[in-house]
Structure formats: C-alpha cells, structure tokens
Amino acid sequence: MRAYHLEAFGDIDGIVLRDSGPSVPEPAGPTDIVVAVKAASLNRRDLLILHGHYPLPAVPGVIALSDGAGEVMAVGEAVTRFAVGDRVAGTYFPRWRSGRITPGAVDQPGCTLDGMLAQYAVLDEQSAVPVPAHLTWEEAATLPCAAVTAWSALTGGDPLLPGQTVLTLGTGPVALFAVQFAKLLGCRVVSTTSDGQKADRLKALGADAVVDYVREPEWGARVKELTDYQGADLVVETGGPETLDQSVRAASLYGQIALLVTGSAGRPGIEISHAAYASSLATIRRVFVGSRARFEDMNRAVAAHGLRPVIGRVHSFEEAHAAYRGYATDAPFGKVVIRVAE
Numbered sequence: 001m002r003a004y005h006l007e008a009f010g011d012i013d014g015i016v017l018r019d020s021g022p023s024v025p026e027p028a029g030p031t032d033i034v035v036a037v038k039a040a041s042l043n044r045r046d047l048l049i050l051h052g053h054y055p056l057p058a059v060p061g062v063i064a065l066s067d068g069a070g071e072v073m074a075v076g077e078a079v080t081r082f083a084v085g086d087r088v089a090g091t092y093f094p095r096w097r098s099g100r101i102t103p104g105a106v107d108q109p110g111c112t113l114d115g116m117l118a119q120y121a122v123l124d125e126q127s128a129v130p131v132p133a134h135l136t137w138e139e140a141a142t143l144p145c146a147a148v149t150a151w152s153a154l155t156g157g158d159p160l161l162p163g164q165t166v167l168t169l170g171t172g173p174v175a176l177f178a179v180q181f182a183k184l185l186g187c188r189v190v191s192t193t194s195d196g197q198k199a200d201r202l203k204a205l206g207a208d209a210v211v212d213y214v215r216e217p218e219w220g221a222r223v224k225e226l227t228d229y230q231g232a233d234l235v236v237e238t239g240g241p242e243t244l245d246q247s248v249r250a251a252s253l254y255g256q257i258a259l260l261v262t263g264s265a266g267r268p269g270i271e272i273s274h275a276a277y278a279s280s281l282a283t284i285r286r287v288f289v290g291s292r293a294r295f296e297d298m299n300r301a302v303a304a305h306g307l308r309p310v311i312g313r314v315h316s317f318e319e320a321h322a323a324y325r326g327y328a329t330d331a332p333f334g335k336v337v338i339r340v341a342e
Contacts, residue, residue: 068116220249
C-alpha cells in the first residue's frame with residue numbers, strides 16, 4: 001500500500017511516499033472497515049502540523065491529512081453500519097460521536113492517528129459517515145473539516161432564523177461553505193474580500209453583499225450600514241486577531257460570533273478594544289470542527305439541497321508535494337484536493 005508519511009517536520013520534503021504493508025489491508029478488528037481512498041483534501045491545519053505549530057503534537061511517521069473519502073472494500077465480522085461498496089468519508093475526530101467533545105476524544109487523523117493520504121485507510125465503523133450520493137469523490141473529500149466547521153458555526157449556537165444576516169470573512173474554504181450553508185438556511189449573507197474577482201465569485205455563490213476590507217478598513221461600520229444599522233446576527237470569524245475587533249463592531253447587539261482562529265504568527269493572542277466591547281452584548285463562541293452527529297446532520301442538508309462544495313484545484317496522487325506547495329503559497333478559491341484513485 002502506498003501512503004504519504006510525515007517523517008520530518010518543517011519542510012514539505014518531510015512528507016515521504018512509502019510503499020509498505022499488503023497491497024490491500026485487512027480489517028484490524030471486528031468493527032473495522034477498509035476504505036479504498038479515492039480523494040483527500042488539504043486544510044490549513046495540515047500546514048500547521050507540518051511546521052510544528054499545531055496545538056496537538058503529531059506522531060512522527062503518521063500518514064498525512066485528516067480529510068478523505070472512498071469506497072468500503074472489506075468489513076470486520078461485527079460491522080453493522082456499512083457494507084462493501086458503500087461510499088464513506090472519515091471524521092475529523094474519530095472518537096467524538098455527539099454532544100460535547102471530551103479530553104479523550106481529541107485524537108485526529110493526519111496528526112495522532114494515520115490519515116487519508118493513502119491508497120487505503122482502515123477505520124472503525126464509528127468513525128466514518130456515508131457521503132451524499134450526488135457528490136463526486138473529490139467533492140466528498142472536502143467535507144470532514146472545513147464543511148463541518150462551517151456547519152457547526154452556523155448551527156451550534158442560538159438558532160439562525162430565515163432572513164437573519166450572516167457575515168463571512170474572506171474566501172477560505174470555511175467561509176465559502178458558510179456562505180452556502182447560510183443561504184441554505186434562508187439567511188442574508190454579507191462577505192468580505194479585497195479581490196474584485198473573488199467578490200464576483202462570492203456573489204455568484206450566494207453572497208448578497210461584499211465589502212472590500214482594504215478600501216474600507218472600518219468594515220464593521222459598513223456591515224452595520226448594509227443591515228440598516230442592525231448588524232450581523234452571526235459572524236463566522238475566520239480571521240482571528242486581525243479581524244475580531246471589527247467583527248464585534250459588525251455584530252448585532254445580541255449577535256453571535258463563531259470564533260475559529262485565536263492566534264497567528266504575528267499576533268499570538270486576541271484583543272478587543274474597549275470601544276468595540278462596550279458597544280456590544282454579542283456572544284463569542286469557540287468552534288473546533290464538530291462531532292460525527294453534526295457531520296451526519298450536515299450531510300442530510302447537503303443531500304436534500306444538492307449542495308456542491310467549491311473546489312479550487314485537483315492534483316494527482318503523485319503531485320501531493322505540489323498540492324502542499326501551492327496551498328502554502330497562494331490562496332485558491334475553494335478546496336485543494338488530491339485525487340488518490342480514479
């Protein structure tokens with residue numbers, strides 16, 4: 001079996017393609033399934049893991065990437081959730097099934113557990129979900145991290161009502177999924193970007209208004225203007241220290257801010273000015289992907305509405321290093337996917 005292993009930190013060349021083990025592995029236990037991985041996708045956390053900046057220390061030699069989808073090829077004798085031929089995706093937190101996460105459920109593929117950048121993955125049946133039938137393998141591989149994060153941001157707090165306003169920041173994968181899900185929920189969407197072409201693509205995806213945050217550095221006030229001075233009912237906060245103050249200013253009086261990023265290389269912590277904090281009663285809620293149950297809820301919505309993820313680029317399995325390099329050096333509009341098998 002061929003797989004990419006993280007054997008050295010700090011450089012993409014530390015991700016090494018190895019051919020080890022049987023060509024098709026067997027279930028390791030009675031509740032395991034063997035998945036022929038068809039596609040995997042990159043997330044920002046994969047770069048953080050590579051460079052040793054991720055909060056959860058990675059296991060040397062671990063198979064890379066948390067996100068992937070494929071076909072079930074074999075099942076253990078006690079498996080009841082899946083059968084050979086089923087289309088599945090792995091979950092970001094294999095041991096987090098529902099409710100709140102616990103300290104014992106923080107292990108993640110591509111970090112402390114073997115990931116999906118391999119021809120085959122052996123998963124416990126409880127750590128996989130069926131993927132919507134209308135999705136391609138490449139589309140299905142985008143779901144476990146970015147999509148579930150966006151869904152959790154929108155549905156994990158006070159219920160969003162049709163007609164309310166959601167603010168998304170930039171054009172990263174979580175923000176793009178948040179635009180799609182917010183429209184699916186009947187909400188109005190305001191987005192930010194500094195790129196005119198990306199602004200047009202955001203509008204085509206469903207954004208009702210787009211604010212240029214370079215031309216309007218006080219974009220929180222502009223969001224208030226666009227919402228008749230009511231503010232956004234929910235802000236999907238993907239910027240962190242650089243944007244949080246303006247997000248608070250953009251939120252409605254009792255708005256929600258789903259905070260995904262709490263630090264960066266230049267600003268290791270978050271700060272809110274007294275003026276912004278004093279003007280708001282908004283609730284800030286941390287979001288870190290989501291449980292299997294939330295993934296399954298999201299997939300039902302994706303299937304019911306025929307939603308299709310946005311893909312920026314697709315690389316072959318042999319081009320995994322190029323996929324990493326491109327993802328690290330530019331900002332594609334949509335997910336970067338590695339096609340493992342046809």
